[in-house]
Amino acid sequence: MSAISSMLATRQDAEPEAPAIDPNDPWGGNPLEVDVNTTFAGLEYHAVYIAFCSCLVWLIIPGIGLLYGGLSRRKSALALLFQSFMVSATVTIQWMFWGYSLAYSKTAGPFIGDLSNFLLRGVMSGPSIGSSNLPDILFCFYQLLFCACTVQILVGGAFERGRIVPSIVFGFLWATIVYCPIACWTWNPNGWLFNLPSLDFAGGGPVHIASGCSALAYALVLGKRKNKGETKKKAHNVTLVFLGTVLIYVGWFGFNGGSTLGVSVRSMLVLFNTNAAASAGIIGWVFVDYIKHKRRFSVVGACEGAIAGLVGITPAAGYVQPWISVVIGFITAACCALMENVDSWLGIDEGMDVFKLHGIGGMVGSILTGIFATSKISMLDGATEVHGGIDGSGMQVGKQFADITAVAAYSFTVSCLLLLVMKYIPGLHLRVTDEVEERGLDNDQFFDEEIGDSEIFAELEKRQLPHRTLVGHGETSSVEQVAPQTVKQD
Template identity: 65%
Template sequence: MEARHSSPGPPEYHASQPKGGNPLTEDVNHQYLFFEAHYVYIVACAFIVWLIVPGVGFLYSGLARRKSALSLLFQSLMILAVITFQWMFWGYSLAYSRSAGPFIGNLEHFGLKNVSIAPSPGSPYIPEILYCYFQLLFCACTVIIVVGGAFERGGILPSLVFSFCWATIVYCPLACWTWNANGWLYNFPSLDFAGGGPVHIASGCSALAYALVLGKRKNTSHPSHTKPHNPTLVFLGTAFIWCGWLGFNGGSTLNASVRSFVVIFNTNAAAAFGVLGWVLVDYIKHNRKFSLVGACEGAIAGLVGITPAAGYVTPWLAGVIGLITGCVCSLMQNVNQWLRIDEGMDVFKLHGIGGMVGSFLTGLFAEKSIAMLDGMTGGSGAVDGNGIQVAKQLAHIAAVSGYSFVLSCVLLGILKYVPGLGLRVSEQAEMVGLDNYEFFDEQIGDWSLAESLQGMAVVKRAGSTVSEIPAERASQGEEGKKGNA
């Protein structure tokens, strides 16, 4: 019988060559020659993850009133730019340095020093520069989600300063806790496949802190002031996010194994079941009526719920997680009223509460047989007889939510009193809208046409037709004149 030839093992990291080799004297690609499928797969996932950036921008823009929609699109792009600088400056080193402590890394890779073609700390199958880029997108997406807590009354420039600082003192430590081999949650261990804690729970709790520190918006008493101005943008943003999350979760295996393909299927299943759960609750609560925005929120809830569990559960359990998360988040519709905080983008409801539900269910449903599909990862939950994992997941939830909320409040409290920064825009700027106040020559839509249409209402009185300004528009005064319908 002909002997089988086994491929060589993955390349090893050597401290004597932190860059992985000298391209001037050797072909540095040879060490990855047998693992091309792995790094090509991760590159493709990274490209897909990037779609989440405009996706969140579209989603937030559609959910906001039109007078502040452009600012949210702008912020999504600007935050990506700021976080790219932060990550290159010291963010990556604080989160993933090889000699990190249990709580935060050091400046070993300050300025991306020695981040090159050596095997990455996350997976020996891919070079560190690719790993660095993939994790950069995680950080950027998280910060963009957080800033949703400030919509319609938070200044753009202060939000960018906050983004840099928040990524440094909140996200990077949490990423180190959860995914760095030296992190305390990594060794606890808690199970968090792709970011239930650092991405979702942290962003939800931090957005809640942002809304709390800024205070409530002005003039939101009328129902039309809290409705999405463009459900089509909400749908488009959700489609981008759903697609991007397939790469977000699918690439988190950091290899092209069978586990990666199970993760992709699980992610899609959870999002689909999240839609079913949310729509079912809406259908019952609202007398057999549907909501497109509700269906979109259900998809996001399902994606949030499956994020920590995607690499640990079977497809049917992934669907169950999506369904439960969608139902729970939909039932939390009035959480802002209960908390008396104006967090109108529902970041805390979808990401904070959804992330907590997903992390808890991971402790229940994780199966080692799924985790081991990549040939190297363990992890099991109550269904495998490891009931203590549920308590560890609860500890994980408490630590991440407490740390992110408290540190965000402290950071925002400091920025609030920085002279000249202006964490919250003036009342006048809020009334006319951030688009009118912050931008010099751009607006969404034809405002003159909108004014003409909104200023005319046909009212039948005694068999005759009379055109008049609606009472709602008249009560808005100058704000109404700026298109705030």
């Protein structure tokens, strides 16, 4: 036995030791020499959870496309569906190119990151800046989808009159000089709002206030739509609006739920708060509509209420108790519903309600976060301690107001300047001609495609009948012109 033991000991001494994993190496070590997965051994459930949440967040992008497409007039709906894919594709390239580095580089300044992670250099298996339990590449992917969702929200400010190519170029540039700096302020440990600190759990500032104010700037620079009598028409397809809202609703569980950047009791509470606030938002908006419209309801109103509730809870989801999330959702939705005429008050035609839902909703949610945030909830993850007004820290409300003011002013001003510069660059003029707007973006910028059943509408146009005739809104004589034999047989 002693001889065998001696032989094994000699063999072990002869074998070279595995290289040690350097925790400061952004790659987590050379994968040709070491198993980089050992850095996260026993913690894999955190990565699995965030990967799943990332896939949920992606659903928000086509969800917004469906929502916007349903809200717009039929002749320009296809453009909004198309943009949902183009935005996702463009922002992915921007984020890989320099977006992630500008927002989340570990050597960032208080206002913007550097290019230390340019072209994703050093972004792989090392611990991320957001959480040491997550590989950097996964954290990068999760935050990429936040940026893509934000740009998709933003392009709603140009609907029915903005050219597609300039809108995609604007999205790339906007993500670079507006979203990335604000994300750095808010979530990078070196950011000035992070260290103030302002409280923004999942994007009240970088996502909602920034996109809402920038959409308002987009609409301002583009100018009002033509045919003003038609600009307040109802949604052309309520079913698309509903389906889009459902995808957004489901995606928001990943959007908020994953912002804990790991699995804890706090993560589970965030999921509960997200649903509670959305539910209260539906009730709040429907309640206002019920009073304003003489005891009548609106499916679109219920959908907007759900989104308003989700927007309101975004900055607060990981800081407040469940019943407070109900209060936040209801108040945010009611405030947004009461701002129905904000476009008229401002004299700006932002008909997709991006500013109303995301800008104003984000501001309301941020203020309520400062009032109701409590350490009893934030410490459910065992590490995060924050105090709001309800804990006796009234100064936090003032810090939230500073956050709102900085993000709103920066995003609106820089967006206006960027759009004004683009407006005079050959080939990047922002708006379609009056004739194209009258005919619709879809007929001008797409080939051989239409929203809905193209054969039915082609037949109606051929016979020069109003489109509403076929869906049961025309007179009997009009129906007889379409199918006289069928009517006689009946």
